Amino acid sequence: MAAPSDSERYAVATQWQLTWWRFRRHKLAMVSLVVVVLFYLLAVSADFLATSDPHETDARTSYIAPQPIHLFDDGAFRPYTYGLKGVRDVKTFKLIYTLDTSRKVYVEFFARGYRYSFLGIETDLHLLGLKDAGKGDGIHLLGTDLLGRDLWSRLMVATRVSLTIGLVGVSISLFLGVLLGGVSAIYGGWVDTVIQRGIEVVRSMPTIPLWLGLAAALPNDWSVTQIYFAITIIISLLAWTDLARVVRGKFLSLREEEFVMAAELAGAGQTRIIFHHMLPSFASHIIAAVSLALPAMIISETSLSFLGLGLRPPAISWGILLQDAQNIQTLALAPWLLFSAVPVILVILAFNFLGDGLRDAADPYG
Amino acid sequence: MIAFVVRRFLLGLFTVWLISVASFTIIQLPPGDFVDAYIAQLAASGSPVSATEADMLRKLYGLGQPMYVQYGKWISRVVTGDFGESMEWRRPVTEVIGDRIWLTLLLSFAALLITWGLALPIGIYSAVRQYSFGDYAFTLLGFVGIAVPNFLLALIIMYFSFKLFGANVGGLFSSEMTIQPWSWAKAWDLAKHLPLPAVILALAGTAQLIRIMRANLLDELRKPYVVTARAKGLSETRVILKYPVRAALNPFASNIAYLFPFLVSGSVIISIVLGLPTVGPLLVKALVAQDMFLAGTIVLLLGVMTVVGTFISDLVLMWVDPRIRHQMD
Numbered sequence: 001m002a003a004p005s006d007s008e009r010y011a012v013a014t015q016w017q018l019t020w021w022r023f024r025r026h027k028l029a030m031v032s033l034v035v036v037v038l039f040y041l042l043a044v045s046a047d048f049l050a051t052s053d054p055h056e057t058d059a060r061t062s063y064i065a066p067q068p069i070h071l072f073d074d075g076a077f078r079p080y081t082y083g084l085k086g087v088r089d090v091k092t093f094k095l096i097y098t099l100d101t102s103r104k105v106y107v108e109f110f111a112r113g114y115r116y117s118f119l120g121i122e123t124d125l126h127l128l129g130l131k132d133a134g135k136g137d138g139i140h141l142l143g144t145d146l147l148g149r150d151l152w153s154r155l156m157v158a159t160r161v162s163l164t165i166g167l168v169g170v171s172i173s174l175f176l177g178v179l180l181g182g183v184s185a186i187y188g189g190w191v192d193t194v195i196q197r198g199i200e201v202v203r204s205m206p207t208i209p210l211w212l213g214l215a216a217a218l219p220n221d222w223s224v225t226q227i228y229f230a231i232t233i234i235i236s237l238l239a240w241t242d243l244a245r246v247v248r249g250k251f252l253s254l255r256e257e258e259f260v261m262a263a264e265l266a267g268a269g270q271t272r273i274i275f276h277h278m279l280p281s282f283a284s285h286i287i288a289a290v291s292l293a294l295p296a297m298i299i300s301e302t303s304l305s306f307l308g309l310g311l312r313p314p315a316i317s318w319g320i321l322l323q324d325a326q327n328i329q330t331l332a333l334a335p336w337l338l339f340s341a342v343p344v345i346l347v348i349l350a351f352n353f354l355g356d357g358l359r360d361a362a363d364p365y366g
Numbered sequence: 367m368i369a370f371v372v373r374r375f376l377l378g379l380f381t382v383w384l385i386s387v388a389s390f391t392i393i394q395l396p397p398g399d400f401v402d403a404y405i406a407q408l409a410a411s412g413s414p415v416s417a418t419e420a421d422m423l424r425k426l427y428g429l430g431q432p433m434y435v436q437y438g439k440w441i442s443r444v445v446t447g448d449f450g451e452s453m454e455w456r457r458p459v460t461e462v463i464g465d466r467i468w469l470t471l472l473l474s475f476a477a478l479l480i481t482w483g484l485a486l487p488i489g490i491y492s493a494v495r496q497y498s499f500g501d502y503a504f505t506l507l508g509f510v511g512i513a514v515p516n517f518l519l520a521l522i523i524m525y526f527s528f529k530l531f532g533a534n535v536g537g538l539f540s541s542e543m544t545i546q547p548w549s550w551a552k553a554w555d556l557a558k559h560l561p562l563p564a565v566i567l568a569l570a571g572t573a574q575l576i577r578i579m580r581a582n583l584l585d586e587l588r589k590p591y592v593v594t595a596r597a598k599g600l601s602e603t604r605v606i607l608k609y610p611v612r613a614a615l616n617p618f619a620s621n622i623a624y625l626f627p628f629l630v631s632g633s634v635i636i637s638i639v640l641g642l643p644t645v646g647p648l649l650v651k652a653l654v655a656q657d658m659f660l661a662g663t664i665v666l667l668l669g670v671m672t673v674v675g676t677f678i679s680d681l682v683l684m685w686v687d688p689r690i691r692h693q694m695d
Contacts, residue, residue: 040511110611197377200377201380201381201384203624203627204624204627204676205384205672206630206672207631208631209664209665209668210388210669212650213388213389213395213653213665214392216654295513299515303515303517306517307650308650308654317656322518325521326521327637331528332528335525335529338521338522338525340519341522344515345513348513348514348515349509349512349513350639352509352512352513
C-alpha cells in the first residue's frame with residue numbers, strides 16, 4: 001500500500017495531531033518550549049547543579065566577583081580555578097579576601113558536597129566540586145553576596161521555588177477559573193450575571209496593594225512552607241478571572257456547534273456532552289491561557305518577595321535574590337547580583353512565546 | 367445610555383464597598399486589637415497612654431462589639447475624612463499621606479497618557495506596515511516590555527544611568543526642591559523628573575496595547591469595505607483612519623478600564639525602587655511596621671482612585687464607540 005499523501009494524513013489526523021503540527025510551524029514557540037523544559041529540568045536537579053550549600057554563610061567570601069573556570073591547564077583539559085587569600089587593607093586594617101592567582105584548585109566532576117534529598121533519595125553528589133579545597137575556596141560561577149553565599153547555587157534553588165510557585169498558583173487559578181467560568185456558562189441567568197460582575201469587580205481592583213496587605217498580615221512565626229502556600233493562594237486568588245472568561249466564552253460558542261446538537265439528539269446526557277464532546281475541543285485553549293497566566297504568576301511572586309512581603313528568608317526565590325540588588329550602592333559594589341534578573345526575563349519571555357504559539361495552534365480548524 | 371452610566375456607577379460603588387471591606391480586614395488582621403498595639407507602641411516610645419484614654423479609643427472604634435458594628439463605626443468616620451492616626455508617625459493619617467496620593471495619581475495618569483500616546487500610532491504603523499523592519503523592531507520592544515517586570519526595568523535603568531552617567535535617576539524632585547512649598551519652579555522641576563518613571567511604568571501596558579491594536583487593525587484592514595474605499599479613490603490616510611482605525615479602537619478602549627488598576631499597582635513597586643514620593647514606599651513601610659490605619663487607608667484610597675479612573679475610562683469608551691452609546695438605550 002502506498003504511503004498516504006499529505007492531504008489524506010491531514011484528513012484523518014486527530015485534533016491533537018493537528019494542533020501539534022500547527023504548533024511545530026511556530027519556530028519561536030518551539031524554541032521557547034525547549035527553554036521552558038530545560039528550566040524545569042534545571043529546577044528538578046537544582047541541588048545537583050549547585051556547587052555549594054545555598055544557605056551557608058562565610059564572612060571571608062563576601063562579595064567575591066564571578067570566578068572564571070579555566071578549562072585547560074598546560075594544554076591539557078584539566079579545569080581549575082583559583083583559591084582564596086586574605087589581604088590586610090593598609091588603610092582600614094580590614095582583612096579582604098581576593099582570588100590568589102598563584103594557587104590553582106582543580107575542578108572535579110561528580111564531586112561530593114553538601115547533603116540533600118533528590119526525589120526522596122539522600123545523596124551528596126554534585127555536578128561540580130573542588131579537589132583538595134582549602135578553607136573558603138569554592139567555585140563561585142556568579143560570585144557571592146554580602147553574606148558570602150554562592151549566587152549560582154542560590155539561583156539554582158531559587159529557580160525551583162519560583163517555577164513551582166507559578167505551577168501551584170496556576171493550578172489553583174485554573175480550578176477556580178474552570179469552575180466559575182463553567183458554572184457561569186452552563187447555568188446562565190442571574191448566576192452568570194453575578195459571576196461576570198464579580199469578575200469585573202476583581203479586575204478593577206489594584207492588585208499589588210491588596211496582595212501586599214494580605215501578605216503582610218501572614219503571621220511571623222509561620223514556617224517557610226506555610227508562607228509558600230499562603231503566598232501562592234494570595235496570588236492565585238486574583239488571577240483566575242482571565243481563565244474564567246476564556247472558559248465561559250468557549251463554552252458559550254461551542255454550545256451552538258452542530259456536533260453538540262448531534263450529541264444531544266443522540267440522547268447523550270449533559271455530563272457526557274460536557275466532558276466527552278466539549279471539553280476536548282477547548283482543552284487546547286485552556287492550555288494556551290494557562291501558559292500565558294504562568295509568567296504573570298511568576299512576576300507576582302517575584303515582585304512580592306522583592307518588596308520583602310512575599311517569601312521570607314531563609315526561603316530562596318528570584319524575588320529574594322533580587323531584593324539584595326535593590327539599591328544602587330550595592331549594585332555599584334557588586335553588579336553581578338543583578339544576574340538573577342536574567343532567568344526571570346528568559347522564563348517570562350519563553351512562556352509568552354510558548355503561549356502565543358499555543359494560542360495560534362489551539363484552533364487547528366481555523 | 368443613561369442606563370449604562372448608572373449601571374457602571376453602581377458597579378463602581380459596589381467595588382468601592384468591597385475594597386473598603388478589604389481595607390478594614392487588613393487593619394483587623396494583626397493579632398490582638400489595634401488599640402493594644404497602639405498602646406504598646408506609645409509606651410515603647412516613652413509616652414504611656416492612660417487607661418481612660420485607651421477606653422475612649424476602644425469605645426470610639428467599638429472594639430469588642432461584632433465585626434459589622436466595628437466596620438460601621440470605622441467607615442462612618444472615614445466618610446467624614448477621619449482616617450485615624452498613624453501609629454508610627456503619631457500624626458493623623460491624612461497628614462502623613464499628604465501630597466503623596468496626588469503624586470501617585472499624577473504618575474499613574476501620566477503613564478496612562480504615555481501608554482495611549484505611544485500604543486495608538488505604533489499599533490497603526492505596525493499593522494499598516496506589517497512585517498516591515500519597524501514592525502519587527504516594535505514587536506521586539508513589545509516583548510521586552512512584557513517580559514521585564516517594571517521593577518526590574520527600573521533597577522536596570524538605574525544601574526546603567528549610574529554606571530554610564532554617574533547620575534541617580536530616582537525621585538520626582540531635585541534634592542533642593544523636595545522640602546520647598548509648591549511653586550511654579552517646583553512644578554517645573556516635577557515635570558522634568560516625571561517622564562522617566564512614567565515611561566518605565568507605561569512600558570508593559572504599552573506593549574500589550576500595541577499588540578492588541580495591531581491585531582485588531584489587521585483584522586479590519588482585510589475586510590471588503592476597505593477595498594471598496596480604496597477602489598473609490600480615497601487617499602490612503604483616509605482609507606485607514608476613517609473607519610478601520612475607529613473600529614479597531616473598541617477593544618482598545620475597553621482595555622483601558624483594566625489598564626488603570628494595573629498602572630496604579632505598578633506605581634507602588636517602581637516607586638520603591640526609584641524612591642518616588644508616592645504612597646508606594648509609605649504603604650510597604652506601614653505594612654512592615656504593622657501601622658494598620660495608615661496601610662488600610664492607603665489601600666482604600668488607591669482602590670477608590672482606581673474605581674474612579676475605571677469609571678472615567680468607561681465614559682471615554684462610550685464616547686469613542688457609538689455602538690455602546692446606542693445599544694444601551
